[in-house]
Amino acid sequence: MILLTREKISLESVVNLLVPDPSCGAVVQFEGKVRNQNEGQSVQAIDYECYETMAQKELAAIVKTAKEKYRVPQIAVAHRLGRLACGETSLVVVAQSAHRQEGFEAVQYVIDQIKKKVPIWKKEIYEPGKEKWL
Amino acid sequence: MNIRVLLFAGLRERLHREEISLEVPAGTKVVQVLSSIFGDPAESAKISRSLLFAVNQNYVRSDATLNDGDELALIPPIAGG
Numbered sequence: 094m095i096l097l098t099r100e101k102i103s104l105e106s107v108v109n110l111l112v113p114d115p116s117c118g119a120v121v122q123f124e125g126k127v128r129n130q131n132e133g134q135s136v137q138a139i140d141y142e143c144y145e146t147m148a149q150k151e152l153a154a155i156v157k158t159a160k161e162k163y164r165v166p167q168i169a170v171a172h173r174l175g176r177l178a179c180g181e182t183s184l185v186v187v188a189q190s191a192h193r194q195e196g197f198e199a200v201q202y203v204i205d206q207i208k209k210k211v212p213i214w215k216k217e218i219y220e221p222g223k224e225k226w227l
Numbered sequence: 228m229n230i231r232v233l234l235f236a237g238l239r240e241r242l243h244r245e246e247i248s249l250e251v252p253a254g255t256k257v258v259q260v261l262s263s264i265f266g267d268p269a270e271s272a273k274i275s276r277s278l279l280f281a282v283n284q285n286y287v288r289s290d291a292t293l294n295d296g297d298e299l300a301l302i303p304p305i306a307g308g
Binding site: 125141142144146147148150172183184204207208209210211212213214215216226227 | 233235236237239240281284285286300302303304305306307308
């Protein structure tokens with residue numbers, strides 16, 4: 094379950110994508126939000142840009158590997174695109190697993206791989222007229 | 228043969244376009260496309276060191292050979308999350 098969207102995302106909406114599974118005793122959840130500062134600069138907003146066809150493929154491969162590697166039956170990922178204000182949710186990763194340990198590891202793995210492989214870019218917007226691609 | 232080059236983020240803004248359609252000889256490699264886009268070989272070598280490349284949505288090395296109809300994406304440092 095992978096979602097790249099310009100609409101607002103929430104932890105709850107992504108958790109609801111999981112199919113209830115009585116054999117699973119853990120739902121590990123991560124929510125990434127836009128911070129109001131970075132490296133000493135005050136951040137007003139972030140523009141997220143994405144190469145969507147490739148990002149979908151890369152995310153699907155990452156999720157497939159994570160499920161196999163950590164034996165986690167369900168993982169859902171949502172990444173927001175476009176302009177996000179401070180405090181808005183940019184990324185949600187949730188894993189539903191039999192026990193907590195593999196769920197934590199799978200979520201950590203997915204986030205690390207997103208940062209390494211998925212073609213998404215962000216531009217920080219500071220005061221008017223000042224901005225930087227990271 | 229014809230290829231499409233996709234540009235993103237800072238590179239897209241710098242070149243003022245999202246996509247470039249290029250006519251290139253058969254057997255052209257990814258790295259050779261860069262010099263035709265950026266002109267100056269030194270400048271194109273400098274830019275290419277900061278980029279990753281994908282052909283038809285799969286990462287490739289800069290010495291990969293292109294085929295007619297390929298979609299080549301120039302991928303600046305990514306920053307998802």
